Amino acid sequence: MSPRKLDPDTRTTLVDIAARLLAEHGAGALSTRKIAAEAGTSTMAVYTYFGSMSGLVREMVHEGFARLEQQFAGVRQTDDPVADMAVLGHAYRHNARVNSHLYAVMFGGQSLAGFSLTEDDRQHGRYTLATVVDCAGRCIAAGRFGEADPLLVAHEMWITTHGLVNLELGGYLIDPVGADRAYEAMLTSLLVGVGDDVKSAAASLAASKKRRRREVETPEPVTSRN
Amino acid sequence: MSPRKLDPDTRTTLVDIAARLLAEHGAGALSTRKIAAEAGTSTMAVYTYFGSMSGLVREMVHEGFARLEQQFAGVRQTDDPVADMAVLGHAYRHNARVNSHLYAVMFGGQSLAGFSLTEDDRQHGRYTLATVVDCAGRCIAAGRFGEADPLLVAHEMWITTHGLVNLELGGYLIDPVGADRAYEAMLTSLLVGVGDDVKSAAASLAASKKRRRREVETPEPVTSRN
DNA sequence: CAGTGTTGCACAACGCCGTTATTCTTCACC
DNA sequence: GGTGAAGAATAACGGCGTTGTGCAACACTG
Known part of the structure; x- marks a missing residue:
């Protein structure tokens, strides 16, 4: 079920979701919890893939x-x-x-x-x-x-x-x-x-x-x- | 002790403190609690004088x-x-x-x-x-x-x-x-x-x-x- | 093909945030 | 002096980023 290695698809999915949240609902809507909810994961995903929220922003x-x-x-x-x-x-x-x-x-x-x-x-x-x-x-x-x-x-x-x-x-x-x-x-x-x-x-x-x-x-x- | 009417001095003091916090410690340091602590008031001051945190930002x-x-x-x-x-x-x-x-x-x-x-x-x-x-x-x-x-x-x-x-x-x-x-x-x-x-x-x-x-x-x- | 260790991930908790409800205090006015 | 309105302090609420804990699933060893 869960993949063993970090999944590049999941990674880009997270960036996409973040970019969309930012574009559609503004800066206030950019949160680990909302991203996780949209991606169907836990908030931990942001930390495993980007280290922190600002790491995700850097990716954007x-x-x-x-x-x-x-x-x-x-x-x-x-x-x-x-x-x-x-x-x-x-x-x-x-x-x-x-x-x-x-x-x-x-x-x-x-x-x-x-x-x-x-x-x-x-x-x-x-x-x-x-x-x-x-x-x-x-x-x-x-x-x-x-x-x-x-x-x-x-x-x-x-x-x-x-x-x-x-x-x-x-x-x-x-x-x-x-x-x-x-x-x-x-x-x-x-x-x-x-x-x-x-x-x-x-x-x-x-x-x-x-x-x-x-x-x-x-x-x-x-x-x-x- | 407490003035009856909204005090213009307090108001500008709050703006000054906010501007200084922003300049010296970045956006992350701009919070009602820190401003209140520096001003020697409660967090309520921001709401009495500016309605909200973003009202204070607007003032800046x-x-x-x-x-x-x-x-x-x-x-x-x-x-x-x-x-x-x-x-x-x-x-x-x-x-x-x-x-x-x-x-x-x-x-x-x-x-x-x-x-x-x-x-x-x-x-x-x-x-x-x-x-x-x-x-x-x-x-x-x-x-x-x-x-x-x-x-x-x-x-x-x-x-x-x-x-x-x-x-x-x-x-x-x-x-x-x-x-x-x-x-x-x-x-x-x-x-x-x-x-x-x-x-x-x-x-x-x-x-x-x-x-x-x-x-x-x-x-x-x-x-x-x- | 087991055993074993690593690691991605969920869950829960911590401390902070903005904001609000409650309460108290204090002044203005009659 | 009594009364009411309004500023201000305290505490609480929900949400945030982040972190510790535990588990489960894969990769690797023999």
Whole structure:
């Protein structure tokens, strides 16, 4: 009946249940007892598989970064790297909105079940940025961003998109500005600010819009399997 | 001995203690019992004055916005509005770093003591942006930002600075990029991106640096009185 | 194919939490 | 001075994360 070794399926089931509880009923509903009840086990399961409640939260953070990476992986590399960059930004935003509760844990700082980021967790996050650094490098190689530093440009993109998404999820961006309008404006400003010319930036942004649905929004990332 | 009416001093004392516990010992140390112990009262004090624990958290959020407003108020309006804008950005960042735990509650989303933002709380936050909108208007009037929309520019500034600060507080910005370098780079990119020319932007940024210490960092903000 | 030890798991308990009911005290008002 | 309203202390309730205890089931030894 009971398996002898730790069961990977049970492990992912627990993460899925936790993520769903978090998404559907908020942070207050994330408890060992509720998770155990949903999984049909005792509260001990959380401790055998994750050591503690915050261990499970950490697992959810890694899951969040994994989904972001998967989202990035769906973005093509074309001969218009600036458009690629815009699509990556959209992918970041889309991922954050679809997994908003995970996102809050990833970047919200502290306060969920006493969880706090370790340097390993952060490194995981920074590693995810590699895709953007690479794209920035291609923009520079294509002569679009002048002599910029790819790492710095990638950080500027990250900061911008992250700031937008964070305020958007916090409910701070409303009419008449709104998140969509702010996103487009910011992207334009930033691209021009790092060296692209106004017309080229506008063209790449227009090109990116056509790709967003196909490369970002279509394969609804699998949240759970329960 | 016991006052007949609700004592405003006791009220602010409770907020101060809560903010200090949060800052010094993290979210886990924020409990009615610990607050009561420090204040020399019973746990009931939290309920008499704030209705609940999350009511106290809400009060801390308002306190956070009040400090930000105070921080903004210390920034002068000069005949170089772009430099003013850069100083405002620095003020935002400085305030967030000095009150990082309040900041996390203001924008971190959910999850502290079941607290969640109401539309009133958000409105308070947006109102604080008025100073930035005004400054953007002066930039435009000075012919620095072309025909831009002040509200949109202010949002771009907010998004940028907020994104930077949030990642900085999360520990994600490290060498070789780092928060300081990223901040200067982002400010330059953004100013140029919204219409300023490269040389003018650089000059205003240089001018702003000299003002930062005096107008932002000197008057260590008083904890509270509300 | 037994014997044996390890280990996943359920159950119950501990100490903490937010919150509430009860009780007492103390002041404001007539 | 009497009376009623309201702040505040105490204790209790249910829920939380976590931990100790005991059992049962598998893996491994011979």
